[in-house]
Amino acid sequence: MIPFAKGHGLGNDYIVLREADLSGPLSTPAIVRICDRNRGVGSDGILLLVRSARADFGLRIFNPDGSEAEKSGNGLRIFAKYLWDHGHTKTATFTVDTKGGVVECRCHVHDGRVGFVTVEMGRATFRAPEIPMSGADREVVGVPLQLADGTALSVTAVSVGNPHCVVFVDRLDEAECRRLGPLVERHPAFPNRTNVQFARVHARDALDILIWERGAGYTLASGSSSCAAAAAAVRNGLCDHGRVRVRMPGGELVIEVRPDWSLRLAGPVEEVYRGTLSAEFVAAHLA
Secondary structure, three states: OEEEEEEEEOOEEEEEEEHHHOOOOOOHHHHHHHHOOOOOOOOOOEEEEEOOOOOOEEEEEEOOOOOEEOOOHHHHHHHHHHHHHOOOOOOOEEEEEEOOEEEEEEEEEEOOEEEEEEEEEEEOEOEHHHOOOOOOOOEOOOEEEEOOOOOEEEEEEEEOOOEEEEEEOOOOOHHHHHHHHHHHHOOOOOOOOOEEEEEEEEEOOEEEEEEEEOOOEEEOOOHHHHHHHHHHHHHOOOOOOEEEEEEEOOEEEEEEEOOOOEEEEEEEOEEEEEEEEOHHHHHHHOO
């Protein structure tokens, strides 16, 4: 049997596994089955603890469709709490190696437990080749994007270690997010697909967003999406550098957008339960 823990950040839930407990690599069908909310454990993705030569810990992040993500702000907070609560670290601040770069996590420990984590998420970039986005080498800020159904959008594309496309709107509409999100995610302009945020700014330091997450679909919350939307709001002159509150259906995160475009994310995290994948499940889907 394979042990796991499940946690969430504002309703964005992940399963944590250790590579050392597996007999081999996680296959796409195995990832899909584990994340299935009816036939598996159920989650928005899997966090896999691996070894790293360039950081204290290594992390691979898998979406529920089996694809691999570069970075996840909520996933990193869940992972950081897991490392502390399960005795993998005695130090509250440590580095984590992700596909989207090395980040620093700081666990805020109270009575021996972690309920809040701060993550240094790296720098935002709006340059097309670094997102990546097709076309000339330029900053993708307020540019037109024509969708397959004929919808015309003005978008700001940004990478925070993984790709994002931010659409500023006057009114947030979940149905529109669900309709347009997959069209933007798989638009030919984004060779690696993209995460999508529909954002409404309501103060110089606050905005609301709805999220269509690459490989996961409509999502209650996302740390990297919050970082991308906050950075895009500042770049478009809609918010100011400094602390930006980002509200989502799952709750609120605080993003610090610095003048050099480096980003700090802070927010709550909770472990839901610990369990084991049964021998029957492992034999059927992971063997």
